Amino acid sequence: MTTPEPRVVEALNRALHRLFAERPGLHLLGEDVLDPYGGAFKVTKGLSTAHPDRVLSTPLSEAGIAGVAAGLALAGGEVVLEVMFGDFAALMFDQVLNLISKSVTMYGHVVPMPVVLRCPVGGGRGYGPTHSQSVQKHFLGIPNLALYETTPFHDPHVLLTHALDEGPAVLFEDKVLYTRRMFTGDDLFRVTTTGPSPGWAHVTGPGPADVVLLCPGGVAHRALAAARTLLDQGVHLHLLVPGRLHPLDLDDVLPLLRQPRLVAVAEESTAGGTWGAEVAAQLHERLWHDLSAPVLRLSSKDSIIPSSRHLEDQVLLGEHDIVSGVLGALRSPVRTHVAEKPAAASTGVARPAATITAPKLNNNDETYLVLAWLVQDGDEVEPSTPLVELETSKAVEVVEAGVTGRVRLLVQENTEIGVGAVLAEVVDADAPEPPATTANPTVVAAEPATAPADARTHVLSRAQRGTAAVVTRAHREVPAAFTAVEVVVDVLTDRLRRYSDDSGAQVGLPEAVVKAVAGAHPDFAHLFGTLTGDHVVSLPDAPHVAVTMDVGNGLYTPVVRDCGQRSIADIADDLMDLRMKAYRGEFTAGELTGGTITVSLNLDEGVLLVQPIVMWPQVCMVSVSGPRASIAIEDGVPVRRSVVTLGLAYDHRVVNGRDAAAFLRAVAESLSDPQRLDKLVE
Template sequence: MSPPEPRVVEALNRALHRLFTERPGLHLLGEDVLDPYGGAFKVTKGLSTAHPDRVLTTPLSEAGIAGVAGGLALAGDEVVLEVMFGDFAALMFDEVLNLISKSVTMYGHTVPMRIVVRCPVGGGRGYGPTHSQSVQKHFLGIPNLSLYETTPFHDPYGLLSHALGNGPAMLFEDKVLYTRRMFTDDEVFRCSLVGSAPGWAHVTSPGPADVVLVCPGGVAHRALAAARRLVAQGVTVHLLVPGRLHPLELDDVLPLLGAARLIAVAEESTAGGTWGADVAALLYERLWHDLRSPVLRLSSADSIIPSARHLEERVLLGEEHIVNAVLDALREPVRVHGVERVGEERIGEVVDVVPPSTGVPVTAPKLNNNDETYLVLAWLVEDGDAVEPDTPLVELETSKAVEVIEAGATGHVRQLAPVNAEVGVGDVLAEVVSEPHTPAPHTSAPHTPAPQATEAPTVAQPSTVAHASTVAQPSTVAQAADTVADARTYVLDKAQRGTAAVVTRAHREVPAAFTAVEVAVDALTERLRRFSNDSGAEVGLPEAVVKAVAAAHPDFAHLFGTLVGDDVVAVPDVPHVAVTMDAGNGLYTPVIRDCGQRSIVDIADDMMDLRMKAWRGEFTAAELSGGTITVSLNNDEGVLLVQPIVMWPQVCMVSVGGPRPQVVIEDGVPVQRTVVTLGLAYDHRVVNGRDAIAFLRVIAESLSDAQRLDKLVD
């Protein structure tokens, strides 16, 4: 098996090392770039050790750094300047605009200014308003200044070489890309470079393009994820990603763009004066007679970027935004008459008919496998209000989350399901009608107040914030005990009732067996400690177990399957690992997607985000659905063994106990080591004991064997 592609940060680091070897006049300037720190994102790791005279750490003055870089370039040297965060490039704007860029041509002859300003940009990491911005648009159109952006498709060495040869230049590096690997072809998408260096990455799915997504490298992973979802719905998508943002060469990709039904330009910056607007303007000039629809421009919300991750997700352009916007644009000029949910993904149904005049129904979708009914928690619009497609209409509460149901057509809403009503999958919640109507009096489902508790209770009010979900807080409403004297009882809250339903169904329907093994984790603990120090990520035993479980998928795919009927097993192509989380307000099992192909750093980032959502109770139904196997994390010290359940329709759950000391005899000498117990509960209809033991041994070896451990962490 060939080794995996390097992460983008590793590719950047290798490119810099190669350039420093090839170019004796190259210098690197920046804050905290010296070893052992190696820069805020470890891009410059090892450079100061290999080239101590040419890698210079600087004071905290971006203006000063840029001024020195300009002076070195005027003297004939080459400079790579690292800005710790791209947001701080605003502090060197004067030097870039009035010194570095103008020096090329303001002395009566051309002066080579071989400077590349490296700027980590973008959100998605919870760094807040002043450390998460995409500032590319503020440097567009400055004479003599070239703009580049790292991508998963372009070799960073080629980008940096081209930038130094066509400087002055700025290289924008999306921070989320650092931990992602360079792209390799897969069963759906193939990538080729089009045009002269640095060229366009053309990522194709089979067939001519219905949609061409044009985006800079930092948005590429979101655009690619959106493209996969669109392809699954029958929409053929091609992706175009330039290595150089400005000046932009379009000639080599115009034929592809001109043949598309829709062109969408997606970028993370806020709208107004953007790269995407520049692309659209050029396309209108060059392809006016070939365009079948207006160029769709997609940006982040007109807002500062919040620190809270759940709020940050609402502001920044995301995969869901791209999918919905493309589907809406493809429906024009006829609006789709409904929205259907399949699995955990929200998809649109593209039709060519006018919605029926009797009204477009809004139905309760299937939100998870645990609940047969949902509670109508709150209406987000008034009865009779005018709505557009994607207008948030109503909140449905499941046992674990609150899901917002949106309109799928233009018209006026007619509410049919009252607040507090229990509705099933497919039940009609409302209709969207063409003409205004007289709203019916507000009614609620019958509700009998519970007796008051003997101790002063506080009843948590349900949240009605659109696009965020909440978990019902434990009820403090108590009622008199009829069967136990002097006892105080309470009613299980909806979250715990959901857990009870899952457990009950598991014990009723799944003939479960259980196997456990013991694994020493001393080498793992030390390896993760060193890796965390080197990478800046917080990686521990839970992340390693999730990665090890996912890594076993190719050899044990049926353990990740679903029993369909009595004797048919549906086997997934990729592992989606659910993990148990309990922050004191209910047990959740959020899902980490496609763990097999992702780095342990990516998994650690996802798990940290999920822990915060568990603490706040902010999961959506989609985040709790779609797992192919579950890992039960019980790794507090002193926990010897946990026997998990099997969460139907899955067939296996892995449990992790707490670390504990153990004394063993090695070569006749007592030796202390640290061990944990790995357990596997499995559906005995699908999995036999032999496979269970082999599966656990593979996971244990991944966590203890030195060679496998390096592969796991890498």
């Protein structure tokens, strides 16, 4: 049996016991730190019993405790000071700012100050406005003062040892993190350390990073949960978690931040003057030409922290805020990669100051179509100027210029290009007009036709080619099976008609099927899973249902998110919006990824049954036919009924026939059982 990792509070307690054994001159000061109480959060449990002369319980005076700690350090001792709540660190701020930190260098020579203030911080426990704050930002930038934060990935002994040796220092400890276990990896995520001690924890998932999120340790558990949710939606989020917040050292992680489509920072404090803002500022200075978009900053709302738990959840940064923030940023216009060129020689001809190349927009396509230029050759552009529309196999992405100057377009519209191809060059706006446009050597040439000159041909569109690639992979990799049932829908049709009349919402069979499929998620979670390896299925927290749409310009599968908790009217509104986007071909990549199961609509008259294809890495696809007349025998009497065929294609490695039949029965009952229809149509 595998021994579970210790909880963070246990790891901290062990680290302190080890430090007291290693450092005979170490003292611990704080309020109520003696046994049997052992501190407000039991971090100091057992220390006063083992070292009664070196663990001292103090009066309730934070400023006084900090002054005593400074005096002990100046006299050659080492001190760990426990602040009962990090909020109370405000009461010792004067001692930290004007005595402890300044004593290192204000006496004409360097004076060691091995003082570590341990500060429990953060909300999530309903402790209210004065016991729940994240006060890290108020200590940033104080000369000689190092800042650390506990994480599920860093050994607390390493952090405390480093802090004492580099002191004075503050170690922030997220209170919610105390009860969580240390994390060394699982079937989906692994942890490695980058950079010198205490280093950055690099948490990586099963694929290359679409997004890299930098966050302090207190946010790590929320960020890891968000990474799992985003993985279900096709977005690969990796984490970078520092052991030391300040001084900030990004050198060793910069190479990891050049390739992802988005870099983000997240922290629980309110915005303004934060660690995340400093990270974003340095990344903009050092990686501006490599970033595809501005660094996304995520923080709690600008508010005091309520005592009520449901109101506290609305204020504090949570998993859902990270997920929605990342997805929203991925839907925003993309900055191009801008490469600077040497200054122009004095020849009278303007040389390009920068080249703009095609960014990598997703992990599926290696080429894109230059759909439309949004500027004219010779126009002046700013970094945020929408420059060009690039069409992927399923979506159209707007790419921004990313630089200031006069643009020279190098690629014609309706040209297929590779990732990294040069799209345009930019010169100083006051430079002479550039010469005529020349060919771009990175353009991908279209394959020549092989049919005879007089033959009639049908050329696949990019959307059709994208569908072909998905279908080919599905046939190659997924051992699919299929089960179907017949469902009587007379009562459903009547109920939907009355609901539409009463509510004004246009609700029909597609909306009902999506809602019924989502309703089966709690009992059949593995049918909504995402295959992340031959033997591992990631289970989503909520059903995100993709729906097939073909309005004559290609097959799309946009995603209706969080269907389980939403009304059928809301689902109808989403489907109507997605149908219009399918008609116009205006989907973003984010709207086409993240589905946990797909519904294939085949409602044309006369269609009896359709066997769909499982869309890897999903494990199931539901198909539904259009209503048709059927004769049923009820109480010995022939009765005319309206029925549809409900089918399920499934990955036989994950789902067996019995599960498939039970799932279809559950969905069918939601569509046909009068007692369950009211719950469905609400």
